[in-house]
């Protein structure tokens with residue numbers, strides 16, 4: 001299998017010595033079947049051991065290798081070198097603060113994720129002796145697609161609203177809240193609505209749709225967000241026009 | 248080791264430049280200005296109509312002037328872009344599940360075009376009849 005020279009321009013930032021990030025060029029021989037992550041690993045092993053970035057699975061599962069590749073939010077382990085011509089520009093995920101090189105500070109996302117309670121809150125607690133909470137295939141299908149989220153945060157790096165309004169809860173967290181709201185076994189919607197039906201929840205979304213376009217797992221967070229908007233609007237009308245109708 | 252996270256500033260006025268995806272979005276947002284302008288035009292038409300035959304005919308003449316035609320052509324282009332882009336995202340906002348399967352997006356989009364066509368025909372028929 002052939003090897004060819006590839007040029008990468010990588011954004012470097014060392015918090016101990018740099019005032020601001022700067023690009024550094026690397027020219028390395030890469031194999032035809034390599035992805036950008038392979039090139040980064042090759043650079044780290046043979047040229048520059050100080051280069052920092054996150055990765056783990058190398059198979060688009062762990063969600064840790066998200067970065068901007070030629071300006072697009074991408075998983076480095078899913079981006080083949082052969083799909084790019086010329087110099088490949090690699091930067092840390094947009095809108096997140098840079099910790100070092102390609103490593104970003106993701107505390108904001110982790111905090112928002114926890115706030116939307118992305119776990120089952122059973123409608124009624126039942127003792128283990130009563131057996132499992134059952135679900136039909138159709139009920140599973142209703143939310144299955146949202147379970148595919150790998151928390152890679154590409155959708156945040158694609159979302160201009162998140163860039164402009166840092167308080168916005170953002171695509172992945174709301175899509176995950178929606179995933180549990182759609183689950184027939186779940187009864188936690190009211191608790192989640194406090195976060196996601198607020199201004200900083202779905203209403204900061206202006207339906208740019210970029211989140212769904214970049215999602216490597218085809219979760220379609222933009223769809224989830226619009227559905228939450230519609231459901232929240234229906235709630236509002238119910239509450240104000242039909243106060244006698246309790247949820 | 249000291250932490251000193253670097254925050255990249257996002258320009259409040261130029262963030263959408265140089266990004267085709269963001270430019271397409273801004274174009275879609277811009278269409279509402281033309282839709283709004285056309286709505287105002289319809290209100291003006293009603294007002295002129297209420298002012299009598301002469302006023303209304305002068306209004307129609309203004310519409311047929313080069314400037315009037317250019318405005319309507321540009322508005323039509325933006326209205327079409329508005330309609331097509333919004334219709335194309337309807338399956339995201341309104342998925343329909345029947346049994347286990349979801350109705351294909353094309354069917355939901357198609358239904359919107361069919362509704363649009365039906366309303367257009369209805370308006371044309373009414374306009375002919377009155």
Ligand code: FES
Nearest residue numbers: 057058063065077
């Ligand atoms: S390394 Fe796990 S998603 Fe890329």
